[in-house]
Amino acid sequence: MAESTFLQIRKLRKEYPGTATPAVADIDLSVGEGELLALLGPSGCGKTTTLRMIAGLIEPTAGTIEVGGQDVTRIPVHKRGMGMVFQSFALFPHLDVSANVAFGLEMRGVKAAERRSRTTAVLERVELGHLADRRVGQLSGGQQQRVALARALVVDPTLLLLDEPLSALDAKLRESLRVQIREIQQASGTTSVFVTHDQDEALSMADRVAVMNNGIVAQVGTPTEIYERPASVFVATFIGRANLFETQQVSAGVVDVAGFGKLSTAASALPLGSVTAMIRPQSIHLLEADATAPELLSTPARPVFDGVVRSTSYTGDQVAYRVDVSGTTLEVETTATLGRILSQGDRVRVTWSSDDLRLLGK
Amino acid sequence: MNDAVANTLNRVVVGAIFTFLWLPILVIFVVSFDTSTFLRFPPEGFTLDAYAEVFSTPAFVSGLWTSLIIAVFATALTLIVSTTAALAFTRYNFRGSGGAQAFFLSPLLVPNIVLGLALLLFFAPLGLTDGYVGLILAHVVLCIPYAVRTIMVSLTTVDASSEDAARVLGASNFVTFRRVTLPLIRPGIIAGGVLAFLVSFDEAIVSLFLSGFAVTPLPVALLDHMETQAGPEVAALSVLLIVFSLGIVLIIERVLGLSKTLRS
Amino acid sequence: MSLAELPTTTPEKPRPRRRISGVWWLIIPGALILLFSYLTPMLWVVRMAFNRFIGGGGIELTFSFDSFSEVFTDPYYLRVAGTTLALGCWVALLTVVVAYPLALFLARTTSKYKALLTMFAIAPMLVSSVARTYGWMVVLGNQGLINTVLDSLGLVDRPIQLSNNFLGVVIALVQIFLPYAVLAMSSGFGRLDTNLEQAAASLGANRITRFVRITLPLTLPGVLTAALLVFVLTISAYVTPRLIGGGRVFVLAAEIYDQATNQLNWPLAAALSMVLIIIFGAAISIYQILQRRVERRMSGL
Numbered sequence: 031m032a033e034s035t036f037l038q039i040r041k042l043r044k045e046y047p048g049t050a051t052p053a054v055a056d057i058d059l060s061v062g063e064g065e066l067l068a069l070l071g072p073s074g075c076g077k078t079t080t081l082r083m084i085a086g087l088i089e090p091t092a093g094t095i096e097v098g099g100q101d102v103t104r105i106p107v108h109k110r111g112m113g114m115v116f117q118s119f120a121l122f123p124h125l126d127v128s129a130n131v132a133f134g135l136e137m138r139g140v141k142a143a144e145r146r147s148r149t150t151a152v153l154e155r156v157e158l159g160h161l162a163d164r165r166v167g168q169l170s171g172g173q174q175q176r177v178a179l180a181r182a183l184v185v186d187p188t189l190l191l192l193d194e195p196l197s198a199l200d201a202k203l204r205e206s207l208r209v210q211i212r213e214i215q216q217a218s219g220t221t222s223v224f225v226t227h228d229q230d231e232a233l234s235m236a237d238r239v240a241v242m243n244n245g246i247v248a249q250v251g252t253p254t255e256i257y258e259r260p261a262s263v264f265v266a267t268f269i270g271r272a273n274l275f276e277t278q279q280v281s282a283g284v285v286d287v288a289g290f291g292k293l294s295t296a297a298s299a300l301p302l303g304s305v306t307a308m309i310r311p312q313s314i315h316l317l318e319a320d321a322t323a324p325e326l327l328s329t330p331a332r333p334v335f336d337g338v339v340r341s342t343s344y345t346g347d348q349v350a351y352r353v354d355v356s357g358t359t360l361e362v363e364t365t366a367t368l369g370r371i372l373s374q375g376d377r378v379r380v381t382w383s384s385d386d387l388r389l390l391g392k
Numbered sequence: 393m394n395d396a397v398a399n400t401l402n403r404v405v406v407g408a409i410f411t412f413l414w415l416p417i418l419v420i421f422v423v424s425f426d427t428s429t430f431l432r433f434p435p436e437g438f439t440l441d442a443y444a445e446v447f448s449t450p451a452f453v454s455g456l457w458t459s460l461i462i463a464v465f466a467t468a469l470t471l472i473v474s475t476t477a478a479l480a481f482t483r484y485n486f487r488g489s490g491g492a493q494a495f496f497l498s499p500l501l502v503p504n505i506v507l508g509l510a511l512l513l514f515f516a517p518l519g520l521t522d523g524y525v526g527l528i529l530a531h532v533v534l535c536i537p538y539a540v541r542t543i544m545v546s547l548t549t550v551d552a553s554s555e556d557a558a559r560v561l562g563a564s565n566f567v568t569f570r571r572v573t574l575p576l577i578r579p580g581i582i583a584g585g586v587l588a589f590l591v592s593f594d595e596a597i598v599s600l601f602l603s604g605f606a607v608t609p610l611p612v613a614l615l616d617h618m619e620t621q622a623g624p625e626v627a628a629l630s631v632l633l634i635v636f637s638l639g640i641v642l643i644i645e646r647v648l649g650l651s652k653t654l655r656s
Numbered sequence: 657m658s659l660a661e662l663p664t665t666t667p668e669k670p671r672p673r674r675r676i677s678g679v680w681w682l683i684i685p686g687a688l689i690l691l692f693s694y695l696t697p698m699l700w701v702v703r704m705a706f707n708r709f710i711g712g713g714g715i716e717l718t719f720s721f722d723s724f725s726e727v728f729t730d731p732y733y734l735r736v737a738g739t740t741l742a743l744g745c746w747v748a749l750l751t752v753v754v755a756y757p758l759a760l761f762l763a764r765t766t767s768k769y770k771a772l773l774t775m776f777a778i779a780p781m782l783v784s785s786v787a788r789t790y791g792w793m794v795v796l797g798n799q800g801l802i803n804t805v806l807d808s809l810g811l812v813d814r815p816i817q818l819s820n821n822f823l824g825v826v827i828a829l830v831q832i833f834l835p836y837a838v839l840a841m842s843s844g845f846g847r848l849d850t851n852l853e854q855a856a857a858s859l860g861a862n863r864i865t866r867f868v869r870i871t872l873p874l875t876l877p878g879v880l881t882a883a884l885l886v887f888v889l890t891i892s893a894y895v896t897p898r899l900i901g902g903g904r905v906f907v908l909a910a911e912i913y914d915q916a917t918n919q920l921n922w923p924l925a926a927a928l929s930m931v932l933i934i935i936f937g938a939a940i941s942i943y944q945i946l947q948r949r950v951e952r953r954m955s956g957l
Contacts, residue, residue: 087556107559108567114560120553124575133571137562178557185561398863406761409754413780413834416791419801423794473686480682492683499694503892503936505909506701506929507694509916513704513926514697529693536686594784597894597909601916614786618899622793630787637782 036221037061037084037189042093044079053079055245056093061238066215066222068236070229072268076245077225078193084223085191086110097188108137113182113220117194119174121166127177128153128162134185152184153177155214172203179211183218190215190222196231208235229269233257241265258310263390266308273314273360275307279389289356294330294384306390311350311363313386319377331384339376353380417634424627442628452629455613462524462609463592466531470588471581473532474539479569481540482547483555493540500537507533508601515602522604530598535588542587546580547573586644590637705926715922723927733911737931740891740908743822744935747829748887752879754830755837759882760875762838763845774842781835789896792828793819796900820902828896833886840882845875876950884943891935908932 037060044054054076061067069077082088084095086107094103102110113134121130128149135145153159156176166174175195182190195211196204212235215222226232232239233253240250241264249261260266263274277285279302283295287307295307319336328334337355349371351362360380372378427437446452474496480486481493499507511530512521520526550573558568574581596611603612610633618626705723708716727733762774780788795801796818803815818824852874856866894909901907908928916925 085556085560087559106564107556108562108564110560111562112560114557116553116557118551118553120551120557122554122558122572122576133558133563134561137567181557181561191560402757402761405757409758409834410776412754412831413777415801416788416795416828416831417780417783419794420787420791469689473689476682477686480679484679486679492687495690495695496686499690502694502698503888503909503932505892505894505912506932507698509912509925509929510697510701511693512916513922514700515693526693529689532689533694536690540686590782596784596786600894600913611784611786615895615899618786618790622790626790627794630784630790633784633787634782637784638779641782 034063035060036063036065036098037223038096039080039084040094040096042080042083042095043091044076044083044088045091052091052245054083054090057242057245057247059240059247059250061221061223063221064216064219065237066212066224066235068224068226068232068239069242070226070232070239070269071242071248073227075242077227077242080242081191081193081223081225084189085112085114111185111187112189112191113185113187114191115175115178115182115193115195117198119166119171119178119198121174121177121181123165123167125166126162127158127164127166127169130166130177131181131184134181138185148184152180155183156180156210171199172207175199175207176210179214183214183220187220190220192222192224194225194227197226197228204231211235233269241268243268259388260308260390263306263308266390271311271361271363272308273311274390275358277305277307279303279305285387285389289358290333290335293333293387295387295389296385298389300389300391307387308390309382309387311361314360314362314380314382316351316353316362316364316372317379317381319379328381332381333384334379334381337378337380339372339374339378342371342373344371353378355380420627420630420634423624424631426624426627442624443632445625446629446632449617449625451608451613451617452610455608455610458607459593459610462527462531463589465524465528466535466592467585467588469528469532470535470539471585474536474584475543475577475581478540478543478547479573482544483552496540497537499533504534504595504597508598511598512601521602522606524607526602527599527607527609530602531592531595534595534598535591538587538591539584542584543577543580546577546583550576582644586640590640594633594637701926701929704922705930707923707926709921709923712920723923724930726924727927727931733928736906736908736911737935739822739906740932741935743825743829743897743905743907744887744891744939746826747833747890748883750826751830751833751837751886752883755834755841755882756875756879758834759838759841759845759878760871763842777838778835780831781839785832785895786899788832789828789899792824792831792896792900796824796827819900820904822901822905824900825897825905828900829890829893832896833889836889837882837886840885841875841878843878843881845878873950873954877947880943880947880950884939887939888936891932891939 039057039059041056041058042054043052043056045052057076057080059067059080069080071077079088083090086102086105090103094101096102097110122133125133128146131149131152132145135148140148150159150162153162156179158173158176158180161169161173166177169177175198178195192211196207199207208231224232224236233256236253238250238252239256241248241256243264249256249265251259256265257269260269260272266272266274275285275287275290277287279298279300280286280292281302283297284292285295285305285307286292293307298305317334335355337353337360340352340354340359343350347365349364351364351372353360353362362380424442425438425440427439427441477492477496481489481496507530511526515521515526515530520529554576555568555572558572559565563571594611595609596615599609599612600615603609608616614626614629704715706719706721708718708720708722710716727737758777762770762777765773767773793800797803798815798817798819800819802818803812806812806816818827852870856870861869891907892909893907894913897905897907898910901910908931912925912928912932915921915928
């Protein structure tokens with residue numbers, strides 16, 4: 031991406047008194063102008079602490095935060111000019127919708143007339159213009175979250191921070207709001223940081239994803255990079271599902287896996303010796319057991335193995351199989367529209383492209 | 393014993409307990425309208441003389457004013473120091489928080505008779521007895537535990553992230569408190585204030601130690617009066633006090649109940 | 657707000673933990689009041705107990721046990737302490753016995769008037785204790801409600817003595833502290849799950865077994881708390897013993913007041929307060945031991 035860096039985090043650290051390990055351990059992150067970065071990780075990984083340090087709600091133990099080239103680490107929260115959306119919506123229950131949205135403008139001393147016009151405009155943008163006079167308690171969850179988004183955006187924030195903004199909503203609503211938030215964010219061009227524990231959310235909304243675990247950033251990259259080329263076993267298993275083999279790299283790009291023999295893998299910079307090999311269930315293809323076409327002959331670039339279907343799980347658009355191949359169970363996913371659905375005990379052949387078999391460090 | 397018998401028995405027992413609980417209060421109402429000036433039952437006839445006598449007894453009238461002045465000032469002072477303290481206890485993690493909380497709630501554990509004595513012994517050399525300042529300070533001590541507890545409960549039920557939201561939007565700590573926290577905990581502050589007012593208004597023992605000739609709150613004036621007389625005027629005054637206390641509570645419940653329905 | 661408007665100077669020194677020290681400013685106003693009109697006086701009264709009374713309101717600043725030895729050797733003060741202790745025990749016991757069925761009823765009832773009934777049980781708390789004591793004087797007096805009723809039914813020829821004695825004080829205090837006991841019990845009765853009793857019934861336990869084996873053990877902690885609360889309130893009660901006791905029931909609280917304001921023997925009043933505090937402390941210790949034993953038995957179930 032060509033954008034210049036807008037948010038730069040250096041060696042950011044947070045320790046809480048009385049705890050052995052830091053909540054956030056010297057992380058570095060940069061977010062380009064107009065970019066949406068997702069902080070993704072399991073609960074307790076430090077993602078929310080990081081976001082709250084960016085906002086200024088938590089004081090870092092060490093490290094710096096720069097926004098637009100300016101060090102804001104010591105600037106108090108109310109002078110940072112950011113916008114934030116909270117998991118609990120955090121609307122002011124004693125104020126009506128437009129007063130909620132106008133709050134930040136009022137704090138900035140914006141004149142009443144301009145306040146009204148900007149509030150009306152932003153409410154139109156989130157399609158809530160007709161509810162401006164409602165009390166927030168009378169709104170549905172999805173409407174409340176859109177008010178929260180409008181409240182954060184109306185001040186033209188330097189940064190938009192979203193802390194699990196969708197996790198208090200039900201699944202249907204979540205998906206439609208994902209799209210809406212992403213569109214509004216792109217239209218306004220506001221640099222954004224988005225905290226979530228939901229990988230689908232992170233992959234579908236973010237320009238780039240930073241996967242966090244135990245207070246450190248495990249990997250940063252575009253959604254495809256993260257999914258297709260995970261840097262570690264943690265990333266591979268946290269995002270999507272994966273078949274993992276504990277094995278030995280015997281020569282460059284070749285591993286020896288029990289039951290499969292020597293297998294070629296995608297190029298890797300990992301040293302020889304103990305490694306983990308990973309292949310996604312979608313990268314494994316199933317063939318009829320009696321297929322004899324010449325292109326189905328086993329080659330190092332496209333190995334073929336015989337297997338038996340152990341279980342089938344049909345979810346409408348997808349079929350997930352567990353297939354036994356010489357004593358190892360592989361997870362395989364195919365789109366249901368192609369071919370027939372196999373059942374338990376059916377004999378099959380499995381194959382993959384050696385580029386999809388990746389080597390992972392710890 | 394079958395269920396029907398047991399249930400009837402249960403009802404009779406509970407009914408008897410309720411009667412025991414309300415008997416002296418009902419009796420006060422009846423006696424307050426009695427024409428007899430002696431302490432006796434049943435009443436001889438109906439009159440409102442006792443109520444007239446309450447308002448023509450100087451000790452009662454000045455006692456009422458004294459009590460109101462003390463209760464108003466004690467409540468105001470209590471609310472200021474309790475709200476700030478409750479804010480510290482619920483919104484900040486700091487070393488010594490637990491100890492400080494225990495200190496603020498501990499006056500509840502001290503027998504009033506001992507606190508009254510302690511205040512007399514300490515305030516007398518300082519010239520703080522028989523005056524408003526000493527009484528108000530003493531009442532604030534008695535009221536703080538109630539107010540701190542009530543306001544803390546109210547603060548813990550408020551979503552702290554709406555305060556964070558206000559800060560991110562540019563509100564300083566003080567503005568956040570005034571514009572967000574204070575409106576949200578207002579029911580708790582009102583409830584704490586009502587409790588403080590009632591505790592102060594009804595306080596007899598500590599006031600007994602600290603009042604003399606110049607400043608005598610109503611409960612003390614009533615006690616002094618009952619040393620010599622206990623006629624229907626005492627009943628009439630008691631009725632007025634009961635109506636006053638219950639009235640305040642009902643009004644507050646009405647007001648707060650109303651605001652609750654507005655918010656949800 | 658654009659970044660250009662943000663303050664651009666960074667303080668040279670990082671502010672170390674500003675919030676931590678700042679929070680004390682929220683506590684200091686209340687703490688100062690409590691320090692001046694609560695903690696210091698309480699410490700002062702302890703110190704006062706060791707001064708010597710030299711008659712005529714004079715006090716010698718010294719360190720002696722004279723007042724304590726007077727309290728512990730004079731049979732009169734020992735009797736007063738004994739009366740106070742007995743009053744505390746009787747009132748605590750009877751209040752708990754009376755409050756228990758009411759609290760249990762309020763915890764279990766499914767009536768739509770539950771809130772109203774609860775209010776009826778608690779509301780007398782709001783009635784001035786002086787007023788309620790007066791009510792009992794009318795009920796218990798020689799020409800009061802009870803004696804009039806008994807007399808008109810021809811059950812007694814002379815009024816039975818219900819006031820100006822220990823019995824009258826007990827009756828009045830039980831009623832005055834009843835709402836406190838109900839409140840203390842109710843908060844502990846939350847654990848009472850009617851499903852447990854129904855489960856016991858389905859297993860064939862009869863009403864009495866159910867009560868003894870399920871309800872009573874589950875409610876015991878609340879009962880103990882109520883008993884402690886009422887005991888503590890009773891031994892420091894002043895108004896009711898003075899008015900209903902009619903000068904015949906001598907308790908520590910009245911003695912403390914008399915010594916402090918009439919005899920001006922402040923060291924003795926302070927020493928008597930210490931006795932009250934000691935009884936108080938003993939009650940809390942016994943409560944804690946019992947409570948721990950009950951908890952242990954429950955967790956052992």
